[in-house]
Every structure is written in structure tokens, then in C-alpha cells.
Amino acid sequence: MRHFSVRKSELLSWGRTRARALRARRGVRAGRRVRCERSGTVALEPFEVLDPGPGDVLVRVDLSAVSPGTERAQYNRLPGVTIEPPFTPGYSGVGRVLRVGPGAGGFRPGDRIAGPFHHQSLETVAASRCHPVPDSLPDEAAAFVGLGIIALHGVRRAGIAWGEEVLVLGRGLLGQLTGMLAEIAGSGAVTLAGRSDAVAPASADVVFDLTGNPEAIQRAVAAARPAGRVVLAGSPRGATPAWPAGAAAPVEIRGVHATQAGAVVAGRKTWTPREEGDLFLEWLACGRLTLTGPGVETIKPDECWEFYRRLGRGAPRVERALFDWRTLPDGERDRASTLRFPEVVVPLDADQEARRRRSVRLKHSSGWGGR
Amino acid sequence: MSGPGPAAPGGVGFAIAGCGEIALRNARAIAASGAGTLRWAIDPNRSLAEDLARRHGARAGEALSQALEDPAVHVILIASPHDLHATLALEALHAGRHAIVEKPLARTAEEARRMIAAARERRVSVAAFYALRHYPETEAARALFVEGTLGDLHSGSISEHFSKEMPYWFGGSSGRSRSSWRAWRERSGGGVLIMNLCHHLDRLLHLTGRRVERVSCETARRAVPGDVEDVAAMVLRLEGGAVIAVDASTSAPGGGDARIALRAEHGQIALDPPPRFLALRRNPHGATNRWCALPTGDEVSARGAFISAFVSEMSQPSPGLPQGLADALHVQEILDAAYASAESGRPVDLPAREDSDARTPARA
């Protein structure tokens, strides 16, 4: 005879979603998402979204891009990370429009769009934050639009003048994109340096630090020419140790974060993330930017925990990776769910069943002090 | 620096040095014990100190010296990273305060001996906070051994495997205090052996009253972003010939239930949930020839009981080494031997009991 447990949280979540759907007069759709439910634990779990409201689109996500530095820091819960479990990681992907809400910025069902998608098979998102994907651009490139916006924002904030020499600390995808964009912006020479590469002191006008390593800031400052600038585009994880004595040259350390995009005024223009993303995709499509380097690793969503454990350890290094939602059966990826009843009663697993049987046997025996 | 003032009954003043996750539980235990009040929360990270202080109406500080200047502080509870245990304990003991040190007592037996010597010189008490001793199932299991119900100990198995993922190594289980000290031997003294198995070693000594004579150990590092071990397996030979197999790891996906069993001539004890015993002889605690439940309790009560017992003992110092402290020192000796064995690939013998009166025999 099998025994079961009742998932109260599932029941509550089901009820709340339907209450929201009733208030908003929208349907409910079910999909799958990568979820960090507890610190260090990641699982693929079912979840629900509402159909799109005014200005929104519902997207069936095909590929979602991994941001290795950010997601490794979130999974490892490094200093500076404020997001706490439970959360769904990811912020960049590509997919097809399933449904559109009223006033959804000219998108139609079937359109291929890129946007700030989490690692999940469905996403309801504001159309104003999404980008149409040029026909000639493959999904595997368009999925990285979120990282492209970060790189563009960083280069824009650096204010590279024609002919300036640029050093990029960090050879990952963001570093490579930053280097390419610095060249497009007019830099006279761009150098990429990894952790073990030697860097000459006072050798660059602009130094981008994309490492996320608090100790690298010292390296960046030493590499900047007097009155040069360090652009802190990677999130440093922890406090910087004491700087070397004599590091007294005047230096500017300019912080850059994606949440400040839309605040950079260049001339009279303020660049929004939507405009940055459109520009990035356009340059990718025409070949002005290329995603070079080793091939992309595609991850099956149900192997997400194994992937994050590997990402957390940092070995082997993850450079470019995509969750491939097309590998899920259609019924799991996306289905109508308004009238679905929740699965709240589930059988005990083998461990739970063994413990339950032991407890029952002891109950029938005597307790401490009895006979 | 001023010494402590006299403590009114129930008015013993505590200071906690190190306000990470375990400090929260210790502060609740101090309140639950009724033996005293938390007066200071000390941590170089001021926000952690202020958070703990706010929860318990205490004062916050960044250096232990601030608490030692307050004559209303009598006991320092040290819950810092392991490399600071000796430094902070010695500072407290030299200032005439009693000290409770979170497990393990120190990184090595040599550090532990220095702390014990300082306490004896200043005539104050020091203890290692091995709370498992005060769980109801431990006390009940010990009674079975002491009374002789189970007979001579033959063998034992201690097995515990955790899923300590990367976030643990950068900030502990809760992430309250983000530091990678646990991953580096210089700071922590080691990995799963000293961090987790020390609890079980202490409880083994407490239950059986037997010293460990020989240690054979193998360790490995598989998934730690540092230099400590995350896999360990030991075989211990106890006085009287019992053999205990111990294994643990922190890199087991999904973790697993602990398995803790001690097998004796006339029965056995299992301390994994639900704790239980089986005795072939009649006894006042349960039926013969079948598994019976041991009483259970919660962590805060157990920690509170430890604190109450410490406060009682500290005001009535004994001439010899208190049993708990002798066991805590022996745990350090076992750990030193285990690491030495893992490094050399050979079993390590431990010195015989120096003072046969220092331990209470386990059997009546």
C-alpha cells in the first residue's frame, strides 16, 4: 500500500494564480522553469503564467542564454548578491510570440523576438522590452541580446575617444563583445587579457574590468595611464584588499550596471535598453559584430542542476551556454492550464517511506520508560 | 580592562563573539536557558552585530575588548571562524572571563591545550559547545551503556553525507555572513572531519566512556573551492577493542539520512531518526527483544541545557579537568591523528589514558 503527502504550497499557488486570472480576466498557461528553490539546489519545475495583458506579449521561449558570471555568483551566493531563493535565473533569450495583448507594439503571433527572458519555457513580458530578430540572424546568436545590451552600455559609458587605447580584463563573451564594440567606437588598439596574461603598467587610456574579481580592480588601476579611466563593468564580488603602496596616480573608476541603462546621456540622446538591443541585433545580423570563440554549449533544461553545479565550481569554464527549451515535449513546454487541477497529493519517495515505516513500528512498540 | 563583577542569580552576562548563523541559535539558547542575559553582540561586521543585538536587547560592538570592558559580562560565547577560537578565547580567559567555544574547541590539539592551560591558570571555565550531548536521546542512550544494559561495545557505524553545494563554501548554510573561511585549512582546520564529524566523535566518547587508541583515515577533495577535504572515511579502534567505522562527505547530490549505530553484546542503539534501541535484557526503559523509541528533543532546548549546566559548573570549579573538556581535547587529538593518517597513509596510535581518574567509566 502506498502512502502520500499533501503539497500545501502547490495548492496555495494554484489558488492565487486563479484569483489573479479571474481579476484580470485572462487565461492561465503552464510551462516549465529552472528554479533555485533552496540555496545550492536547482530543479526544473512546472509553473504557470497569465495570458498577456495590455502592452504585453506571451512568448514561447526557444533558447535562453546563460550569463556565466552573474549566474555563477547567484548560485554560489557570492558577496554582493542580494537575490535570495526561490528565484528563476536568466535574463536573455529568443522565442516565438504565442499571443499578444492589446497595444503590444506591433508584434503578431509567430513573430521571432528576443528579450529579457528567464530560463523558462514561457514568458509574459512587456512588448516594449522585446526586439524583433532580423531574419538572417540565427536563434543561437539572438539569444544573447541581454549580454549585448550590457556590453554596449558599458562601452557607451566609457566614452571612448577616437584613437584611445583600450584594455579589456576578462576574455569571456562580455569581454569579447566589449572589445569588438570598443573598436567600432574608434579605439586605436584593443587588447583582451585573461587572468594569467601579463599586463603592462600604465599602458591603456581606458581599462574595462569585466572579471568580477575584487582584486582585479587593482590590476586595472595599475594598467590605466595617469588620468586614464577604469570602467567597472563586471560586478566585483567582495571587498578589495589593500591597494599596493604607491598606487597614487590620479585615476577615475567609472561604475557601470545594466540597471543604469537609459540614464546615459550621449549628446542629446538617452539610450534605452530597447534601442541598445535593437542596435546589437542589427550589427550581429550584418556581421559588424560576431560571436567568435568556442561553440555554444546547449543544456537540456532537466539537467539544470548538474549544469549549475559545474558552473558554480568554475571548472571546466563555461563561456557560452544556452538552455534549449525545444528539447522538452510540447505538452510540458506550453499548454492551456486554466481548468487544470493541481497535483497536490504525491506518493512518498523511498527514503520517506522507510522512515515512515520505522516510526510506525516504534509507535506500536513502547516508548522510553514503558515496557 | 576591567574584570567581571559579581553575577546575580539568573543574571550571568553573556557576550557572543561572531554573529553569523550559529550565533542566532546560541542567543536563543541563552534566553531559553534562563541562566543569564545576552549583553553584547560582537562582530567586525557591524551590521551583523547590530542585527543580533537588536533581536535580544544587547549592545553591539566590533571588537571583543569592548565587551571585556563591561563588568556585567561574565561569559564569552565564541562563534567565530575556527582560526579565531584560540585568539578570542585566550583574550577572554586572560581577562578573567569564562568561555564557551563553538565546536570544535580549536583547529588542533595544541591550540586546545593552550586554551585549557590559560583557563586553569586564571581559575575560570572553558568548554566546547558540543550540544548533541544534551539531546534527550543522547542522555538516554548513555544511560543504557552506563547501566550495563547493552553490555560490552563491539562495533559502530557513523555515516553522514551532505549536499553542501557551492553557496555553502562562500557563506555557510544561510549566507548570513559571506566568507569563504570554511574552504581553507588555514582558517577552518579542515573540512568534513573537523566541521561535521567532530560532533559524532564527541558524542561517541560521551556515550561509551572509551578513549580512541588508533585511527586510520583516508580523505579526498572532490568539489571544494579551497583546500579542505570533502570526503573522509576512518576506522577507529577504542579501548577495550571495539571498532567504529566512520564515513562522511559533503558532495553527495541530494544528501542523505545519517546512519549512526552502536552495536554491543546485548543490543544496539541507533541515533538516526527516529532514535531507538534494542535490548536483549530486561531494562526499565522499554520492552526486551524489540526496537523501542528513545526520547527526542529540539536543538534550542539542548543548547539551553548545555548553557545551564555550564553556568552551574563555572561557579563550582572542579579540581580536575571536567569530563566534557577532556572529551573535547581528545576529539582534537583524534582529528590531528586522522589528518596525519590521511597524509601518511598509515594508522596513527594515540597515547594511552594519562590519568585513569579523569574519565568516568561508561559501565557500572
Place this chain on the structure above:
Amino acid sequence: MRGPRLEPDASGRLRLVTGEAGPPRAVLVASHRWRSTLAGRPRLLAAAWEGRGATRFGWPRGGAWIDLETQSPPEQAVLIPAALAVLEALGRAGAEIGARVLVAGAGLEAALRRAAVEDCGGRPQAEIPGGGDRVGLLVAGDADASGLATQLRGVADGGRAVVLGEPGEMPGFDFYPDVHRRGLALHVVPPLPDGEAATRLLARGRARLERLVASVAAAAPEGFRRTGGAWDGELETVPAGWTIHIKEG
């Protein structure tokens, strides 16, 4: 030229060792309390001598001694190098006319920074604001990591901060929450200028600079210590902040 310097004697007390130019009339000494130490770490920032028709003043920089002249009296001349460093830094950070600038702290050091901000057309304020009142620019002196972090919270997202000090004196500074996350630009500049920058700025506004340092002297008289007689080599223990020691007679 080998300039004057502070050196500890056998008992650890600081003495002024006069250099090749002989005993100065005034010296500016800075010391600061750190969280990790109980005593300050005094440094000589500048010295000045009375001369015929002009005051000679100088300061240490990069192991050398830089020497210039001014019409200001010695107790004001010793403020000129630090004033030049602030003005140079404000030029780099882009101080705007009428903008509110956070200059926290008290004493001679803060008074000098506030005077320099006003001289660039800014409006200095001492209280650290919050929320919508945060400012676009901070001018901070030597501060430990914790003090600097507190002051940075008064700067609006995307704002700028000028830190006059040695980067090596701010260990444990976390760049993430303010500089990186809120897009601030942190300008770390030496507290004393190099010779080329000083000469250039003096040529542009000597008279204006001399009026600036005169106003600082009037604003923070508590920072001045006047004693008689010659330098006997020993300086009394200085409290945290800046002090101008003047020998009279």
C-alpha cells in the same frame, strides 16, 4: 632639495627634522584615526618659510620636494598645495556652477575642501542627504572604507565622487553596492599635486588662490597651533585631522 620631514625618535614620538632650507615658519600636519589602530598616522603635507618679499612653500611628492613662492603668509601658504589638489580634481570631475556638493566632516581639512568647491561655483553641504535629495558630486578626504561608503550613499545614481587620498589607505572597500551597482564615477587623486599641475594652476589664478586660503584660515582657526621659540624637533601628539603648527618670534 631635501625638505623637512616627520620622523619618530627612539621613544616613538614624532619630531620635525628640518631639511636643507632650515627651520620653517609653519608646517601642515595631517593625522587620521583608523578603525584598526588607536593612534593617528601623522604626515607632513607642506611647509613654508618667510623670505624677502615672498613666502617660500613646498611639499613632498614622489620622494622629492617641490618648491614654489607666494605672497600669502606662511600659515596660509601651507594650505596652497592641498588646495591645488582639490581644484585640479574638481576640474577633472566636472564641477558645475550652482550644483550642490557633499563635503562631509569638520575642521581645517573640510573647510579647505568647502572653500575650493565654492570657488568653483558649487554649493557645499556637510550633511549626508538621502532619497531624492542626494547630490551629484562628493568631495571626500582621507577616509577609511566604512566612512567613504557612508558618504557615497549621499550621491545620486550616476553621480561622481572625488576622493583625495591614497587608494592604499582604503582596504576592504566594496566597489559593488555604490560604484558599480549605481553607476558612480570615483576619482581617486593624490592629496598633493605634482609640480607641473601646481605651476599650471598657479599661473592661471594665483591671486584667487591666495584669497581662497586666506578664507580657510579665517573659517577654521581651531586648526592652528602657535608656539614660541625655535623648533626643538618635537611635535606634540596631534589629534585626528589637520593642524598647522606655527613658530612665532
